[in-house]
Amino acid sequence: MKIGPNIPKGEMVKRYVRHLLKDDIITYGEKLPSEHDLMEKFQVSRQTVRQAFGELTVEGLIYKEQGKGTFSNYRKGAKGSQIVAVVTTYLSGFVFPGIISGIEQILSDEGYMMLLSNTNNIKEREAQYLKSVLEHNVVGMIIEPTSSSGPNINNRLLSVIREKGIKTVFINACYDDFDSAYVLLDDIKGGHTATDYLLQLGHTRIAGIFKTDDKQGVNRMQGYTDALRAYESAGSQTMVGEYDTANMYDYPYMFAQSLLRGKERPTAFFCYNDQCALMVLQAIHDQGLKVPEDISVVGYDDSISPMNSEVKLTTIRHPKQAMGGQAARFMVDMLEGRAEKPQYIHEPELIVRKSCRKI
């Protein structure tokens, strides 16, 4: 009939102390019961209490001062010492400075510190960072998934993170098999909108070029094919190019070049992002063709300053700052108990400039 103490005694003490702190019975800076007090209260040895106190110290909930006692280091909505980790694929580049600065402004205002790291879209590095973040006692993570269209090999790690009570907000993309708060851009709709625009202008031979190791690319391609299908003029297979992180700096140029040299030359390109569009523009230029006179081009993300490019690129707006800020606000809301699992999908918006013409 012995059920047995499945819960270790030390765990009992820890739970009790957490209760004292989190339920405001002992507020920040106040003294906790002494080791001796808890010894008697729980009928455990001093070592056990010390063990529990030690672990709570590592967690940052309490601190000790020899001779004086043990004190609460816990502030409701602690602020100022809590860390939110931000794991993205790239930090520099075009889209991310905007997102990061959006996140930073909110977190900084709210008194959180921000732990930045980037994976360069390598899944192993994501795993490594998730692990080390676990060791560093963060309270929340804002994650832009790495190679999000592939299998989610880090699901186990994410589960551990959730079990530890660490809040997560996904940005740009999320995993199907991991439920979480997120802030996304409706990339299917974005791809649809961009392609539709070209169709409305009278284009029929519209090439699409997508980076498909990220979910964003898969979705944008989905929107592209949906739009073509709805127009009953499905683009032939050779008009779609797929690339990934490994060949992102040469594939778009090469693919565009080969299409332009072919006999059934496309009259328009829809590109995964502006960076890709720049390479396509270069290929067009190198073939002695002009934009928009000969070829129309649509980009995505609105990440290139119109000043810096001679061609004013028609593109889809990516609300970088706003999305970063919202992700951060979601995070703070969750940390401070004002939200459970907020989710939001931004609407994409077409920005018409001067890289497309009617035919």
Next chain:
Amino acid sequence: MKIGPNIPKGEMVKRYVRHLLKDDIITYGEKLPSEHDLMEKFQVSRQTVRQAFGELTVEGLIYKEQGKGTFSNYRKGAKGSQIVAVVTTYLSGFVFPGIISGIEQILSDEGYMMLLSNTNNIKEREAQYLKSVLEHNVVGMIIEPTSSSGPNINNRLLSVIREKGIKTVFINACYDDFDSAYVLLDDIKGGHTATDYLLQLGHTRIAGIFKTDDKQGVNRMQGYTDALRAYESAGSQTMVGEYDTANMYDYPYMFAQSLLRGKERPTAFFCYNDQCALMVLQAIHDQGLKVPEDISVVGYDDSISPMNSEVKLTTIRHPKQAMGGQAARFMVDMLEGRAEKPQYIHEPELIVRKSCRKI
């Protein structure tokens, strides 16, 4: 004659294990001597060994697996999990995005994570962050001092940080009473250069306006007064305005306005930074005067995009990205044992645009 074991036994064990790890006797993933082994080797109790192991676990040097043993978690030039904290006064604004992105690029390339926080120039917040950074097991700190011209109340904390073996690199300013690596800009020379330029143009009534709770401001003012003195035309006291963080958004305008309304109106302004210069330009404009026809203005930091302002401001270049990058490189060099205490002072450079004229 009892000298006594000034070094606790647990500390001995910790030192021994650290030696095993750092001197490559036990490499990453390999098994350490068991608790029992160390018990016998050091003639201490198992509790003592366990205590030591526990602390090393918190430091992230080792990890345990029940039934298997204790293993090394230490990689030489660990990378990828180590954190460098960056504490600045402001994150948004004009100068800092450049510095931060300079730091970020290097740290990210070298595989470090970056912990960002900003103090808004409040010393208490600096103290708070230094404390919490200590709790979070970082390996290095890049610090832009808060209110650096005032007393260094956080010296004790900084000493604790040094004793823990955490590397520090100061940027923009450093404390006289805390020796450390640093990357600075020669602000005395910068102030001198700017003032000299105005003197060469024939100006004699040159107003100076400085934010003097930061060392940068004190130094720029120093350069200003030095230059005037060398010209034997010391500016009268009323031509120098000093402000601080509290009134940084209104003082420059008010001060410039009062000087412009006075009888001995200055013919030129040297401003602490471009942000300050913008307010002075506004004041000049509001008095119905023109730059550079009526009044010449020199700024500092080159932080305002020439596109965004109608007046092309002559200013001193602040090598933001380069300084950030160098600070990060110094940090990495120190962490990986390639440097001891690197220090560098950047030379300021005058950028002549169109906000000054010869008289």
Next chain:
DNA sequence: TACAATAACATGTACGTACAAGTTAAAGGC
């Protein structure tokens, strides 16, 4: 009243013991 010694109480370090729980490899039986 002011100051110093002291007692009471807090955490820190260290010893020893016992048993639980998980892992691994050797011993034993089929």
Next chain:
DNA sequence: GCCTTTAACTTGTACGTACATGTTATTGTA
């Protein structure tokens, strides 16, 4: 030869004791 059992070894939890060290309030003395 293969599988199971067992023994040996690892870390985890928990008890109890002793003395060291630091803080605070009380007590006693000048």
